[in-house]
Amino acid sequence: MNDHHDALDKLIKYFKNFFPLNEKERNELSTRFIERKVKRRALILQQGEVCRHFTFIVKGCLKMYAVDKSGKEHNLQFGAENDWITDLSSFYSEKPSSVYIETMEPSVMLQIKHPDLLHLYTNYHKFDRNFRIIIEQKYIELQNRVLQNISSTANERYLSFLEHYPNLSNRLPNTQVASYLGITPEFLSKIRKDLTQNH
Amino acid sequence: MNDHHDALDKLIKYFKNFFPLNEKERNELSTRFIERKVKRRALILQQGEVCRHFTFIVKGCLKMYAVDKSGKEHNLQFGAENDWITDLSSFYSEKPSSVYIETMEPSVMLQIKHPDLLHLYTNYHKFDRNFRIIIEQKYIELQNRVLQNISSTANERYLSFLEHYPNLSNRLPNTQVASYLGITPEFLSKIRKDLTQNH
DNA sequence: AAATATCCTTAATCTAGTTCAAGCGTCAAT
DNA sequence: ATTGACGCTTGAACTAGATTAAGGATATTT
Secondary structure, eight states: OOHHHHHHHHHHHHHTTSSOOOHHHHHHHHHHOEEEEEOTTOEEEOTTSBOOEEEEEEESOEEEEEEOTTSOEEEEEEEOTTOEEOOHHHHHHOOBOSOEEEESSOEEEEEEEHHHHHHHHHHOHHHHHHHHHHHHHHHHHHHHHHHHHHHSOHHHHHHHHHHHOHHHHTTSOHHHHHHHHTSOHHHHHHHHHHHHHTO | OOHHHHHHHHHHHHHTTSSOOOHHHHHHHHHHOEEEEEOTTOEEEOTTSBOOEEEEEEESOEEEEEEOTTSOEEEEEEEOTTOEEOOHHHHHHOOBOSOEEEESSOEEEEEEEHHHHHHHHHHOHHHHHHHHHHHHHHHHHHHHHHHHHHHSOHHHHHHHHHHHOHHHHTTSOHHHHHHHHTSOHHHHHHHHHHHHHTO
């Protein structure tokens, strides 16, 4: 009944939303996934490094961001409990990543390495299946975000963010939300002021 | 040696980039995928309709777009030879789609219906595997596009589009490219003028 | 408890991108 | 041959959002 057990239970429970795992598959999880606890502001992945882990978030909150030539950070993705975070491109290609992954709260994760995940894929149809479904869901989310970006104002995008990620929006500093929306913190502040005044 | 055969050959060849299919799997393709030829400006999917097909593009060029309240079209995705186009969300949920899919050239497609694709997934590990990889690649592309959208100017996004999709950019009218980039055709025209003048 | 980051807001100025309107070239259909 | 529909461009006026700079509020660290 130790922490590792708790974390794994959370992952097993998570997979029940898809095609639930049998005992053998659950055992594989427990040997292949490694628990990791980190404090706030820990860098899980740095630009230039190969992304070695596919990460399931048991507790806490992380962000994935790119840094442009002028040094500005741009948040590509947030992740919290029961979500995955990884630089897919670097993870599969085993080439240096162009992004950072960093905790925004003290966090507990379960991580699997490339060869271990390939082992699961190769030997268990169900893992290929479940990860296909997971990525499909994340693809749909991302496509909605693209649509927002090309068709909506910053104001509309902010409202949509509040609607879709209510639990994230009250956990994160607004500077981080602004970076995710692709606007400056100053402009987000203006948007928020307008919203409170006109309602 | 008919056309259907040619189209299927193209799909089989496509799968060689992933985990190549054995004879039984190839046979399944030939019975489950249906060839469809359409002229220019044909609507493959309309808003409000359930997306019934997962579509492989053998020849031609298609776009997927959403229409906002003011009637403006916003291009979410283009697809050409050896690419897939589908409203994933509607296809899997079997709920009405919020987007349109339309040919921009006379096109040849291979389409599979939901139950048939599920049949492939359920009975052949390899299809779950291959479609996982396909979606992962498209996820990475989409993530790069999000990064562009939140961090780059219209000018930079246009240059990046030219670089990544040179074959599409000379096939499409600029109005369509502008809609994909999230800017007006007028502003794209201005960008293009600046580019030719300053180089 | 002080000290230092980090975060949030406001306001003035500036710029990237939109809107509206018009004109022109091209291509497909009658 | 002529008519449209469509695509491309230009310019003037406008607006969403960035930039810069400053001050105050909250946390976090020492």
